[in-house]
Amino acid sequence: MYDPLHDKSPGCFQPYPNSYWAETSGTAPSDDGPITQDITVDVAIIGAGYTGLSCALHLAREHGIKAHVLEANQTAWGCSGRNAGFILKSSGRKSFTTMQKQWGEEVMRGIYNEMASGVSTVNSLIAEGIDCDPQALGYIKVAHKANKFNDLVTLAKLQQKMFNYDVQILSREQLHQEYMADKNAFGAIRYQDGFGLNPLKLAWGYQTFARNAGVQIHTGSPVEHWLTQSGSNKTRPSAQHRLVTPNGIVTADKVVIATNGYTPKGFHPLITNKTLPVLSQIIVTEPLSDEQIAASNFLTNNVVMDTRELKYYYRKLPDNRILFGGRGAITGKSAEDPYYANRLLSVLKTSFPALQAVNIAYAWSGWICMALDDLPHIYQNQQNNVFYSMGYCGSGVSFSVQAGKRLAEKVAGKTVPDLPLYNKALPTFPFAPLRRVGQWGFFHYGKIKDQWF
Numbered sequence: 001m002y003d004p005l006h007d008k009s010p011g012c013f014q015p016y017p018n019s020y021w022a023e024t025s026g027t028a029p030s031d032d033g034p035i036t037q038d039i040t041v042d043v044a045i046i047g048a049g050y051t052g053l054s055c056a057l058h059l060a061r062e063h064g065i066k067a068h069v070l071e072a073n074q075t076a077w078g079c080s081g082r083n084a085g086f087i088l089k090s091s092g093r094k095s096f097t098t099m100q101k102q103w104g105e106e107v108m109r110g111i112y113n114e115m116a117s118g119v120s121t122v123n124s125l126i127a128e129g130i131d132c133d134p135q136a137l138g139y140i141k142v143a144h145k146a147n148k149f150n151d152l153v154t155l156a157k158l159q160q161k162m163f164n165y166d167v168q169i170l171s172r173e174q175l176h177q178e179y180m181a182d183k184n185a186f187g188a189i190r191y192q193d194g195f196g197l198n199p200l201k202l203a204w205g206y207q208t209f210a211r212n213a214g215v216q217i218h219t220g221s222p223v224e225h226w227l228t229q230s231g232s233n234k235t236r237p238s239a240q241h242r243l244v245t246p247n248g249i250v251t252a253d254k255v256v257i258a259t260n261g262y263t264p265k266g267f268h269p270l271i272t273n274k275t276l277p278v279l280s281q282i283i284v285t286e287p288l289s290d291e292q293i294a295a296s297n298f299l300t301n302n303v304v305m306d307t308r309e310l311k312y313y314y315r316k317l318p319d320n321r322i323l324f325g326g327r328g329a330i331t332g333k334s335a336e337d338p339y340y341a342n343r344l345l346s347v348l349k350t351s352f353p354a355l356q357a358v359n360i361a362y363a364w365s366g367w368i369c370m371a372l373d374d375l376p377h378i379y380q381n382q383q384n385n386v387f388y389s390m391g392y393c394g395s396g397v398s399f400s401v402q403a404g405k406r407l408a409e410k411v412a413g414k415t416v417p418d419l420p421l422y423n424k425a426l427p428t429f430p431f432a433p434l435r436r437v438g439q440w441g442f443f444h445y446g447k448i449k450d451q452w453f
């Protein structure tokens with residue numbers, strides 16, 4: 001599998017992975033095909049995931065700028081077509097209490113409002129007519145240990161007080177009787193506004209809206225070299241960037257990097273050593289029988305995540321399969337080792353012993369994008385008009401759309417809220433060549449913490 005820490009390109013026109021989404025979502029809407037000749041554009045966006053598509057859509061609709069999106073493979077070939085489809089009012093891994101301590105009440109609330117706007121923006125785009133199978137509202141955060149339930153109750157009370165957030169507290173018995181009998185769950189809190197959907201269909205919907213607004217989306221167009229020149233072009237004095245794709249060079253005034261966890265090695269100095277791509281693994285089971293559902297009391301379609309450091313997440317899909325996810329391999333070379341999928345299946349079976357006979361129908365993984373400070377950053381290099389948004393830390397289905405909208409404002413020269421999300425660059429990883437060693441150490445620390453504390 002493509003490994004962003006080792007490979008210089010994610011490939012060209014690679015097919016979607018063999019995922020449940022790719023197999024069951026029907027045919028992709030049409031796009032504009034590969035770049036086949038040299039072109040000159042105002043704005044080029046690299047990467048056709050949610051970030052790139054949202055940026056292009058908002059540039060066209062709100063600022064009258066028709067961007068060209070360059071995608072190495074297929075639309076949403078990266079995380080956007082492979083994720084679990086949880087729409088949550090969050091991104092990154094930084095807690096609101098940490099933000100409050102670090103930056104104060106006002107900034108913390110500003111960030112919360114941006115995360116909430118991400119969910120509203122997704123909802124309003126779906127309401128315009130994206131057929132992406134949204135499920136019943138509800139996000140359940142389960143305590144994987146009795147002491148973690150106390151922490152969840154404290155968190156719920158804090159969020160009720162700070163944001164007037166509608167958070168319900170569920171004892172182990174209530175959870176088991178009203179939602180699902182997860183044997184590894186010691187109680188939970190439940191947010192009323194999270195939900196699950198089909199992430200690939202969501203991205204395809206954004207693509208259709210963007211093209212209808214005049215955006216061009218070029219699949220099979222990996223940017224293989226990036227040459228920066230000072231404004232010497234006579235017809236377009238400010239044109240600076242030459243993006244070399246296999247069959248044509250795109251010359252652009254402004255370039256948006258929307259490649260997140262799939263950013264190739266050494267792609268651009270602005271983002272070198274600023275992120276850590278980490279594999280998240282998903283399995284989807286065969287459809288459960290009525291007996292299996294009854295024996296597990298699996299009543300809910302709400303999205304579920306636990307309190308572990310190394311989190312597990314799951315949901316019951318519309319056709320009664322279980323999607324179950326957690327950490328994957330460390331390197332791309334071992335990503336397809338069946339050990340990782342089988343490990344998830346065995347954890348699923350400890351949660352629901354009635355599912356002993358269930359098999360894996362689909363298994364795949366994808367690169368989430370970790371930031372050193374656990375926060376996504378949407379940033380602009382003032383000197384040469386390069387913009388980026390990345391570092392969602394595995395939680396970007398809703399926020400990347402808000403990030404794309406803010407990126408569009410930056411590209412259009414508008415003012416964005418003065419928040420660390422938007423006014424600070426991604427911090428650089430110290431000892432960057434050793435990031436994978438650090439990750440290995442973190443996995444061991446997480447394992448011990450989750451088991452013993």
Ligand SMILES: Cc1cc2nc3c(=O)[nH]c(=O)nc-3n(C[C@H](O)[C@H](O)[C@H](O)COP(=O)(O)OP(=O)(O)OC[C@H]3O[C@@H](n4cnc5c(N)ncnc54)[C@H](O)[C@@H]3O)c2cc1C
Binds near residue numbers: 074083085263367400
């Ligand atoms: C297994 C898994 C489960 C997840 N589950 C959830 C979830 O339930 N909820 C949630 O909120 N978040 C989840 N996430 C995270 C979420 O999917 C991402 O935060 C989000 O999709 C990021 O979107 P993006 O557009 O920034 O990046 P991506 O969707 O990764 O898009 C980047 C694109 O850039 C392209 N690219 C890279 N290099 C080049 C180049 N040189 N030239 C041209 N194109 C290039 C790639 O091909 C890719 O298509 C999950 C992620 C994974 C992997």
